[in-house]
Amino acid sequence: GENVEQHPSTxxxxxxxxxxxxxxxxxxxxxxxxxxxxxLGKRPQLIIDIxxxxxxxxxxxxxxxxxxxxxxFSLHITETQPEDSAVYFCAASKTGANNLFFxxxxxxxxxx
Amino acid sequence: xxxxxxxPSNKVTEKGKDVELRCDPISGHTALYWYRQRLGQGxxxxxxxxxxSAPDKSGLPSDRFSAERTGESVSTLTIQRTQQEDSAVYLCASRPxxxxxEQFFxxxxxxxxx
Numbered sequence: 001g002e003n004v005e006q007h008p009s010t011x012x013x014x015x016x017x018x019x020x021x022x023x024x025x026x027x028x029x030x031x032x033x034x035x036x037x038x039x040l041g042k043r044p045q046l047i048i049d050i051x052x053x054x055x056x057x058x059x060x061x062x063x064x065x066x067x068x069x070x071x072x073f074s075l076h077i078t079e080t081q082p083e084d085s086a087v088y089f090c091a092a093s094k095t096g097a098n099n100l101f102f103x104x105x106x107x108x109x110x111x112x
Numbered sequence: 113x114x115x116x117x118x119x120p121s122n123k124v125t126e127k128g129k130d131v132e133l134r135c136d137p138i139s140g141h142t143a144l145y146w147y148r149q150r151l152g153q154g155x156x157x158x159x160x161x162x163x164x165s166a167p168d169k170s171g172l173p174s175d176r177f178s179a180e181r182t183g184e185s186v187s188t189l190t191i192q193r194t195q196q197e198d199s200a201v202y203l204c205a206s207r208p209x210x211x212x213x214e215q216f217f218x219x220x221x222x223x224x225x226x
Contacts, residue, residue: 006154032213043116043203043217044155089155093213099145099168100215104154 002027004092006103013080014111021106023090024072030092033066033073034100039086047088048075080110114138116218118204124224125194133189133221135204143207145215146179146189150200158202161187194225 003026013019025033034049050057050064050073057064061080066073077084087107091100117136125131137144146158157171161181172178176194181187191198201222205215 034214036217043219045217046214049214099157099160100213101157102155107152 002030002092002101004090004101004103006090006106008106009104010107010109012109012111015080015082017080019075019077019080019084019108019110021075021088021090021108022072023074023092023103024070025092025101026071027092027094028068028071029094030101032093033064034091034093035064035075036089036091036102037086038089038105044089077108080108082110082112084108085110116204116206116216118202118218118221120221121219122222122224124226126226127196128193130190130192131194131223133191133202133223135187135189135206135218137185137187137204137206138208138216140184141206141208141216142184143209143215144181144187145205145207146187147203147205148173148200149203149220155203158189191223194223196225199223199225 006023031052035047036044037047038044048059048062048064050066061078063076087105089105090103093100119134142163144161147155149155159179160168176192179189201220203220204218207215
C-alpha cells in the first residue's frame with residue numbers, strides 16, 4: 001500500500017515569511033495529491049490539490065509542487081499570516097481509488 | 113448546502129461501555145469514510161463504504177470496532193467495550209462519486225473514555 005511521510009512535524013515562522021512543508025510517497029501509481037488544513041478544533045478542509053499531469057499549481061499565496069521522479073510534493077505558503085496557523089496534512093491517492101493516504105501532519109505557527 | 117454532520121459532538125463514557133457514533137453524509141455522496149484522530153496525531157483510516165459494495169474494513173483496529181451504512185445515507189460507528197486508548201476524535205468524510213477524490217469532512221465526535 002501507499003506510505004506518505006511528512007516533514008516537519010512542527011514549523012514556526014514569522015508573519016510575512018514563507019513556509020514550506022514536504023511530503024514523500026511510495027506508490028508510483030499515485031496521481032492525486034491534496035493538501036488539507038485543519039484549524040484548532042475544526043474539521044480538515046481541502047485547500048489545494050495537484051494531479052500528476054502537472055508539476056506546479058498556484059492559488060494566491062499557496063502553491064504546490066510535484067516531482068514524480070523523486071516521488072515528493074511540497075506545499076508553499078508565501079507572505080504568511082496568523083490565520084495560516086493550523087495543522088496541514090498532505091495525502092496521496094490514485095484516481096478512482098477508495099482511499100486517501102494521509103501524512104502525519106505539520107503544525108504551522110505564524111508568529112505575529 | 114448542508115455539509116457532513118456528526119453526532120454527538122462530544123461523548124464521555126466509562127471504560128467497558130459501548131458507544132455509537134453517527135455520521136450524516138452530504139446528500140448524494142456515494143462514498144463515506146471513518147477516520148480516527150488521536151490528540152496531536154494524523155488521520156488514521158478506519159473503514160470505507162462505497163454505494164452497495166462490501167465495505168473496506170482494513171483499517172479497523174480490532175473486532176470491537178464495527179460500522180454500518182444503509183445505502184447512501186447515514187452511517188454509524190460502534191465501539192464495543194471501550195478502552196482508554198479509544199479516546200480520540202472520530203471524523204467522518206464523504207465523497208461524491210468514484211473518480212472524484214476530494215473528501216468532505218464532518219466536525220468530528222470527540223470520544224473520551226474514562
